[in-house]
Amino acid sequence: MGTSLNDSLDEDIRLFLIDEKQLHTYDDLTKVNPVTPSTVLTCLQARYDAKVFYTHAGCTLVALNPFQPIPYLYSLDVMKEYHCTSQPQESKPHIFIVAEEAYRNVKGQLEPVNQSLVVSGESGAGKTWTSRCLMKYYATVAASSSVVKKQNTVERIERRVLDSNPLMEAFGNACTLRNNNSSRFGKYIQLQLDSRQLLVGASVQTYLLEKTRVVFQPTGERNFHIFYQMMSGATTEQRKEWKMPNGQCFAWLPNSNTHLEEDCFEETVGAMGHLGINTERQREMFRILAGILHLGNIEFCSSSDDSQPCDLEEKSKEYLQNAAEFLGVVALELESCFRVRTLKAGKQSVLKPCSLSDCLVRRDCLAKVIYAGLFEWLVTYINNSMCAESSTWSNFIGVLDVYGFECFQLNNLEQLCINYANEKLQQHFVSHYLKAQQEEYISEGLEWSFVKYQDNRGCLDLIEGSPMSVFSLLNEESRLNRTSDARLFRVRLENELSKNRSISWDRFSQEPHFTVAHYAGKVNYQIEGMAEKNKDPVPSELINMLHKSKNSLLHQVFSEDEEQPTKGLSKVTVVSKFKNSLENLMKILHSTTPHYTRCIKPNQDCKPLTFKREEVILQLEACGIVETIHISAAGFPVRIPFESFIQRYRMIKPTLTIGILWCILVS
Ligand SMILES: Nc1ncnc2c1ncn2[C@@H]1O[C@H](COP(=O)(O)OP(=O)(O)OP(=O)(O)O)[C@@H](O)[C@H]1O
Known part of the structure; x- marks a missing residue:
């Protein structure tokens, strides 16, 4: 009986894997032979066991998270070594090779080209860590000692660029079940270089902060770090000022007895100082944050007379007073904003009591709008403090760190947006490396046998396509002048989209939902509340009150924000805004030379040096690593x-x- 193709492949794999002692020496997975999920996985595992965390996969760098500090790997000497070597590609795989190649590419001997470093991977895989390493690298190597004249400016800029990280993380990161320091927003940082390749400035673009976290923290998770930093790091006077005595419980601060290394108030305050946020501004910021915490402790109870607004719970009165004081608004007006709605009927205004649940929605809405406004102000401030005059810089290196793919028991609009962003990045990768490269070979008449890859176009069409897609239907639903009915909306989705193979429904589920087959796995999205979240309405009474705030920072945040909806409903929905911002990002990425780093989370429990094969293989398959290796190995290294x-x-x-x-x- 002759051997089938499969038998001989199995034999090849067996022979390759038998040489165990050699497996960790494969610096580039294109040298693995044969390339199969099993050989690639075993090589990566052998390298991980030998404490080698970076491996090339052709055009991509695979970074395995050690989940423990490896100080020798990122020292100044190591940076210098990678920066000074004549052939970085021949050094051991490292994130600094990617950084150095991009740096040298900008210089190029021809026209300088802008570069993008795209760091992807699931939550907790190490994207933020990697982005920080990249920024430290440029802050070091792009500040060469040959700069004598402008030494001070350059030093200041590096410091500011690096200080922007802890500050944005304090306000935008939180402890989740998957990662103690999970970024709850996406960011693209452009490091601006002058004609001599020196770092002269930076700017940051952020994407969709998960502001619902301010008022709702899933079980076992926490609010944004900054609140815990205030609780654990403030002086006695500050705690007194913010009315946060020891032992004080805040409803929006769950798990406040867990102390993380991220709870570093001093570092955050230090960074604010370096970035030029003076102590008065800092004081106003902390008062706003304290005001938000006090808002969270305000509760209502139904009035005995149905025609009357809800009452404040007795114990909430003090919290309302405190919140009003810190937010610089009149306590009576604050209370009335929660309890009474103003309806416009022609030129007349009619006052209508809010239901108990509406009072809470309004309270939450105020906290979210304030926090999001403060975050936006902070990002603008950071940009003003780091950004160089456009005449002083000629090129940039962009570092992209967006939230990783998410799949929880319950997923809603936030996860849909996060996973959509990951689909967009995957599409960029697919079209740049897997599709365009092969099409180019074929169009140039080169001998090439097409490597099949998983294209996520269908899934993206489902989410963002035109005329019918989840986003378009959701927008339509959000614009209706009535509360959305989850069951009806599910039927509408099914009627319009069931032809797309990326969507399905679990017939036995009681909850209205839809399931999307993403490139990284299937996710069930709950429909209840989705259209409302997409609308994100802010009652006009709340905004009008904030305009008059005596807290000058809060006043500034809301008076500058002309886009704020003052008529109750914003026409721009969350998903349309997000889609636009991602499209702009894609345009930038397409205009730059991309470098991909795939961060891999070797185990879901964040345990040091633990490699779970079944978890790693899913991530490798999801990002199409085997196909990438095939194409890189068979293709041309320089094009x-x-x-x-x-x-x-x-x-x-x-x-x-x-x-x-x-x-x-x-x-
Ligand atoms: N190279 C590394 N060396 C040591 N520890 C690391 C490294 N990379 C990541 N870690 C550890 O893993 C944790 C999670 O990494 P990180 O916060 O960068 O994940 P992420 O991919 O940005 O996740 P998210 O999408 O949730 O923001 C870090 O807090 C750090 O403890």
Whole structure:
């Protein structure tokens, strides 16, 4: 009986894997032979066991999270070593190789090209850590000692760029079940370089902060770090000022007895100082944050007379007074904003009592709108303090760190947006490396057998496509002048979208939901509340009150914000805003040379040096690593556009015409 193809492949795999002692030496997975999920996984595991955390996978770098500090790996000496080597590609795989290649690419011998470093991976895989490493690298190597004149400015800029991290993390990161320091917003940082390749400034673009966390923390998770930092790091006077005595419980601060290394108030305050936020501004910020915490302790009870507004719980009165004081608003007005709604009927205004649940929705809405406004103000402040004049910089290196793919027991609009962002990045990767490269080979008449890959176009069409998609239907639902009915909306989704193979429904589920087959796995989205979240309405009474705030920072935040809806409902929904901002990001990414780093989470429990094969393989499969290796191994390591090639090498034989050069090239 002859051996089948599968038998011989199994035999090859067996032979390859038998040489166990060699497996950890494969610096580049393109050298693995044969390339299969099993050989790739075993190599990565062997390297992880040997404490080697970075491995090339052709055009991508795979970074395995050690879940413990490895100080020698990121020291100044190591940075210098990678920066000074003549052939970085020949050094051991490291995130600094990616950083250095991008840095050298900008310089290029031809036109300098902007670069993007795209760091992806699931929550807790190490994206934020990696982005920090990249920023430290540039803050070090791009501040060469040859700069004498502007030493102070350059030093200040590096410090500011680095200080922007702890500050944004304090306000935008939180402890979740999957990661103690999970980014609850996305960011793209552009490091601005002058013509001598020196770091002269930076700017940051943020994406969709998960503001619901301020008022709702899933079981076992926490609110944003900054609140816990205030609770654990403030002086006695500050606690007195904020009316936060020891032992004080705040409803929006669950798990406040868990202390994390992220609870570093001093570092956050230090960073504020370095960025130029003076003590008065800091005081106003902390008063606003204290005001939010006090808001969370306000409770209502139904009035005995149905026609009357709800009453404040007796014990809430003090919290309302405190919140009003810190937010610089009149306590009576604050109370009335929660309990009474103003309806406009022509030129007349009618007052209507809010139901008990409406009072709470309004209280939560106020906290969310204030926190989101404060975060936005902070980002603008950081940008103003780091951004260089446009005439002083010529190129940039962008570092992208967006929230990782998420799948919980209950998923709603937040997860849909997060996973949509990950789909967009995956599509960029697919179209840049897996599709475009192969199409180019074929169009140039090169011998090439097409490597199949998982294209996520169908899933993206489902989410954002036109005319019918989850987003378009959701927008339509959110714009209706009535509360959305989850069951009806589910039927509408099914009627319109069931032809798309990326959507399905669990017929036995009681809850209205839909399931999307994302590139990284299936996720069930709960429909209840989704349209309302997408609308994100802010009652006009709340905004009008904030406009008059005596807290000058809060006053500034809301008077500057002209886009704030003052008529109750914003026409711009959450998903349309998010889609637009991601489209702009994609335009930037397409105009730069991308470098991909895939962070892998070796185990779900964040245990040091623990490699769970079944968890890693899912992540490798999801990001198409095997296909990437195949294409990189079979393709060309260097691909220069023809025009650039001619420009660069023409000098070797100037008499050659472009036509002749072309013949030489393709022969
Ligand atoms: N290279 C590394 N060396 C040591 N520890 C690391 C490294 N990378 C990540 N970690 C550890 O893993 C934790 C999670 O990493 P990180 O916060 O960067 O994940 P993430 O991918 O940004 O997650 P999220 O999407 O939730 O923001 C870090 O807090 C750190 O403790």
